[in-house]
Amino acid sequence: MRSIVAALGLRPASIYLKLKTLGIRAGANAGRDWLIEMLDSETKAVETPEDHAEELRLWLRLLTCTTLIEGEVRGRLRQRFDVTLPRFDLMAQLDKAPDGMTLSDVSKRMMVSNGNVTGLVERLVESGHLDRRTSETDRRVQVIRLTKLGRAEFRRMAAEHETWIADLFADLTPKDVRELMRLLAKTKASAQKSAARRKP
Amino acid sequence: MRSIVAALGLRPASIYLKLKTLGIRAGANAGRDWLIEMLDSETKAVETPEDHAEELRLWLRLLTCTTLIEGEVRGRLRQRFDVTLPRFDLMAQLDKAPDGMTLSDVSKRMMVSNGNVTGLVERLVESGHLDRRTSETDRRVQVIRLTKLGRAEFRRMAAEHETWIADLFADLTPKDVRELMRLLAKTKASAQKSAARRKP
DNA sequence: GCGAATTTCTTTAGGCTTCAAATAATTGGC
DNA sequence: GCCAATTATTTGAAGCCTAAAGAAATTCGC
Incomplete structure (x- = not known):
């Protein structure tokens, strides 16, 4: 259905002005309330510089919480285990997948780019935490999994990590x-x- | 005050077992409820391998939400304005401070390291969005503020940005x-x- | 006022991250 | 079977980010 605003050949921003000018909203137009309402809601949906300040504040608060907690976890991982958060996250994914995962799987799960995973995996293989092999059924695919060392270290870190999280959310x-x-x-x-x- | 658990010479983990063995919790010990409760809560606080799975799940969900939204905003900023999220964030801070801010202020507000801000500011000065000068009262301090160009561009981006956020949270x-x-x-x-x- | 401690900022080294382009393998249509 | 499209991964350039060490200016204690 074509927009009333467009049908009237008005630029949305000008609607309130027009209505005001014409005195339409003053109640002098019994029986046209439906039109007024329609224009009103459409104007709101289409153009009124709406106030989205609440959502913006919510987003900033959400971001603050995450940044705060993430920074804290990052610091503790470094301090206690000399490991970075991305490495920990990657190991966490693999710990849940005993049969391994493909790089793409990891990339999707972690919501990071493919190239990012490539480098991350490279370093973790280098340090002996990951095992990586080309799939036999599809030679494009790389399957990675935790080594014995990787799993042991991750479990040790994860146990402590869980207590940090519990502490960070303790007041809830x-x-x-x-x-x-x-x-x-x-x-x-x-x-x-x-x-x-x-x-x- | 010395721990009851320690005073009884018990390893905390064994308490529930002991109580069960002795049938203490079966209600056959009128008048000792205080002890039971105390042991109970202490056990909980001291040793029980507590289940923090809920908090962990909450943290992961929080992180997912933020990552999702942040990625979306980053992508749109790049697509529409060819600007990065950190640059946008820095400009947002400065837009709220017409008299400028020091690098430390920015660093604290954005919850990022000092060195990070140094580089970020460098690039934004380079592109003409920021003005940077040494404070006259304290020559350690650098005061930065938006240039006319910077403010104009930011306002333009911010207006659109706000609608993205509103859309991302639209179902709430x-x-x-x-x-x-x-x-x-x-x-x-x-x-x-x-x-x-x-x-x- | 002097020297030590502190604050502000920069630098450095290393790692993380994205995007876009390139490479390699597989799949689908015919 | 062949070729185009798709999928999986890697590479490269640029930028972001941190921790730690260092340089410069100020403040504090006396």
Whole structure:
């Protein structure tokens, strides 16, 4: 259905002005309320410089929380185990996959670029934490998995890591945690939908 | 005060077992509830390999949300304005400070290292978005502010940026947003407290 | 005022990260 | 079977980021 705004040949921004000029909103037009409402809501949807300050603040707060916690975890990993967060994250993915993963899998799971994973894996193979081999059924594919050393070290780190996280969230009640889980699930879904709208 | 667990000469992990063996929890010990409770809570606090899986899941979900949104914003900034997220963030800080900020201020606000800011500022001065001068009252301090160009470009980007954020959070109701704000504030406070415990 | 401690900023080395282009292997259509 | 499209990974250039060490200026304690 064609837009009323377009149908009237108006530039959306000018609508409120027009209406005001014409005195339409002053209630002198009984029976046209439907039109006014329609214009009103459409104007809102199409052009009014809407106030999204709340969402913006929410985003900044979300980012702050993550940055704060991430920095803390990064620092503790370095201090206690002399390991970086990306290395830890990669090992965490592999720990959940005893049969190994392909680089692409890892890349998707970690939400980082392919090239990034290539370098990360290179260093972890170098240090003896990862084993890497070309798939026999598809020679494009590289399958990586934790070595015995890698798994042992990861388990040791993960146990302590879990207590750090618990401590960082210590002031949240179980109810808070549940509620956050729910709202963040909703947030994630919303963001994914929005991202999909951009690149279909 | 010395630990009850230690006073009884028990290894904490064995407490639940002992209690079970002795049938103490079966309610056959009227008048000793205080002891049971004390042992119970102490065991919980001291040794039980506690289940922090919920907090861990929460952290991962928080991280996922942030990564998702951040990646989306980064991509759109690059696509639409050929600008990086850190540059945009730095300009956002300066836009809120017409009188300029010192590098340290920026560093604290953005929660990144000093050295990082040095490089970031260098590139933005180079491209004409920032003005940088040594403070006259303290020659250690560098004061930076947006140039006319920088401010204009930022405002243009910020306006669009705000709509992206609104779209990313579009499925959240105003109530969801308020609730998330509240819970994330609590989360931030908790994390800050925990971080302070580590480095006092 | 002097010297030590502190603050502000830069530098350096190493690693992380992205994007885009290139390489190599597989798959699908015919 | 052949060739185009797709998929998996690597490479290269540029930029981001940190920790740690260092340089310059200021402040503090006396």
